[in-house]
Amino acid sequence: MNNPQVKMIEVVIDGQKISVAEGTTILKAAEQLNIHIPTLCYHEDLCLSGSCRICVVEIEGSKTLQAACAYAITMPMTIYTQSARIRRARRHALDLILSEHVGDCYTCKRSESCELRALAAEYGVDAFRFGHRDQLRYTVDGSSHSIRRDMNKCILCSRCVRACTIMQDIGALGTSNRSHETKITTFADKPLADGNCINCGQCTNRCPTGALTEKDDADAVWRALEDPTKHVVIQTAPAPRAGIGECFGLEPGHSLTLEMNTALRRCGFDKIFDTNFAADLTIIEEGTELILRLYNALVKKDNKAMLPQFTSCSPGWVKYIEHFYPEFLPHMSSAKSPQQMFGAMIKTYYAKVHNIDPKNIVCVALMPCTAKKYECNRPEMCASGFKDVDYGITTRELAQMFSEMGIDLPKMPKSDFDDPFGTETGSGVIFGATGGVMESALRTVIELVTGEKIEKIFKEGNIIPVRGFEGIRYAELKIDKVGPVPALLKHLVPNWDWLKGVTLKVAVGHGTANAKKVLEDIKAGCKFSECHFIEFMACPGGCLGGGGQPIPTSPAIRAKRAQAIYADDMGAKVRKSYENPAVLRVYKEFLTDGPCGHKSHKLLHTTYVARGKNLVK
């Protein structure tokens, strides 16, 4: 634009004057005046649609009503948000949607959080004025390990399509047919699992009804808990604890880590471990791999060193690159995600130490993520000889399990994790936020290489340049001095001299649409191709914005979850992965050939599949 100055426009809404920047929507302007306009197809994270027509308002002088969510103010105007014909139109829109929505609220997981049901209550809907469909139109698509599609409940708001196609830039969901036959579908109407869905579940977070939900594994977990022959352990990831309170009426931003431990014990879990242990293990393995790639590139001048190295913790991101950028797979760290590393360790090391037959161990992972359900079912993930992780359950499913147990989580007494994997570390907990893996890696790599405390470079060890919610972030760090090589890595590199004077270039991207931008930049040989290490997370905000997190989600909610996560980090005794005593013990007692050694390769590393964009079948 040639004129950077923002033009202010005065409008009158329901008799109140307000001056707003040109282009502000009526909905946003009304919000500033605390005027409530009901919405349905609108979602703060998504591009505008203006299709449900629930938010219609009247502009003086206009014959027709306008959608407040999508109408950009470009000239002074007088707006009414309430009138007889507005109320009638909103009610009609609702009646029409309800006439096609096949949802039995008793059996719907979204019953309590259904936006359609809430609107019907708000508008006093007491009858189906234009009839009500009770015959199912579509068969339920349960093909995916992660996401269940029941299109009978779909109200065609297109939030899922906008989340998938525009926000995430995937396009696994789209719209087909027209008019009354319009439906949200997959490519060629195939089962979701056959296409290029990355299982991120962002659609489930934005669906206003129960049409898209996580595939529920709670029943299977209950069965395991009820089976006396099974030893059921659960690992809990950092992001769920920062979000689960929202399912119990708390404002976003309250961690309930220790309350959750007590509640899990009441549910009957035999051991409760902290995924942070495996996050720290991931840093050691992935960090070591990075050091090896750097050594190959800088010392051995190997042009196949495949830098930048990409993180591999986010299974949505992994499937994204497998589908859309398989040519970049050699850049992926071969390290498994913390969930899978933990599973492999439990069914080998833990089983051995505690003398439990791994076939009797049921390994459950509490994750903020729907893609983790898919990940634990990948055929590569059986390093222990068994499924490393048996079930991945989301924050929402666990909240439901607690509810069945009559547990009011915020009122639970606190209790600790179980040993030997119970040390709460800050470096692990920040994995839950975008930039967290990078920050943890830098804390460890810098201290191991320079021999100096990270706090000398960054105040309180907080690496601010990689934090925040900007879609793509870039940071540089010059290595001025080097220290001695620590014992853990002595077998891999003779000294650090070759890193002296090197400027470490790193980047962070969250949301696959941003990942695409970075990958295209690398393809074009631009700025990011010079990076050494890049963190990618499939979901906006990182794991705290995962597809299994509480509904609703918004930028403000995700920011509050991030605050909780960084507060946990500040309060942790150990904030660097290589200082986690459990990790050090594992390398001493079990993975004796060290990071990226034989044993760790077998248990803690994996391979990828170049899937391309074709259908599976």
Place this chain on the structure above:
Amino acid sequence: MIQSNYKNRFTFDDIKSDTGLKVALEKGAQAVISEITDSKLRGCGGAGFSTGMKLKFTAEAFGNPKYVVCNADEGEPGTFKDRELFTNYADFVLAGMTIAGTAINAAEGILYLRGEYEYLVEHLEKVLETRRKNNLLGKDIMGRKGVGFEIKIRLGAGAYVCGEETALLESLEGYRGEPRNRPPFPVTAGYSGKPTCLSNVETFARIAAIMAKGAAWFKAVGTEKSAGYKLFSISGDCEKPGVYELPMGTTIAAMLKVVGAKNTQAVQCGGASGRCLHKNEFNRKIAFEDAPPGGAIIVFGEDRDMLEVAENFLEFFVEESCGQCTPCREGNVKLLAGIKLLRNKKCSPAYLEELVALCETMKIASKCGLGQASPNAFLDIIKNFSSEIFMGSN
């Protein structure tokens, strides 16, 4: 060779197709915009926005490149006037697009042709090629240095909604044909987000004629608010269906006389989404301020079952709604079911009242003109023919 079945005489027959272009190039962009504004020409697709204003807004809009788009998605049931223009007067349309291009400083024009008119492509490509050869398209048009304009043809895929201008733009860009939110309007953000002068086929032909004969000639006929001549596709129960050029403001009765219609009980004016006029309204004028002058006029003789007519129209809208907004997607289905109940004499007066109220919502709350206009025929027929409808019911 493509021919039209019914050939009536039009004002275009007395004008050379490229005189207007020559005048426009001599006088310059500003003069074109003021001449067209002065002529009071209004968009011939049905909405009737001032063509002069549209040119002015696009010319003044910030952003480059700019585009001229010709809406040839002639899909309104009962309209076939644009087909006639392409068959016999394609040069006028293409000259009009070129004039618009020079007026708004656009170098590219796109002709969005409905999928069903694929058979016209070969003919139109030939006309375009001849124009290029004759230096009426391409670089340095009519020998004027730096004056360039190209036109390409894009085919639609058969969706009625793509006649709605923003849905047409979506379709042109390769997306689902679904109407956009407005503002922004195409004049500021149209094709590929760039300023776009998007008008009906006939509007462009009129631009070429007006530039040749002058604004005064055009506005000498018609009414105060609806100037000049207009093409009408007239079909139905009449002796001489076809495309007619009539002055704006012609009464329904006069029109019926011209086409030789007798014992007419109703006239659908402005296509399926227009108005259904009862015989006691035949003194009304066909003009923007009265009976809608969109391309199509359908004549219904006294033997027609008007409920069947309404059912037929609603079946069309149920088929053609894009499915994006609730009132149109679901509303038309309810109206169609209602008509069926009425035909079977099973619709209670209370439910009919409910449906009439729903029509009002559809008219004001639908996202685009399709849903806003689709209940018109239902409402008109219920209103005008209620005595016949309820005869013998209950």
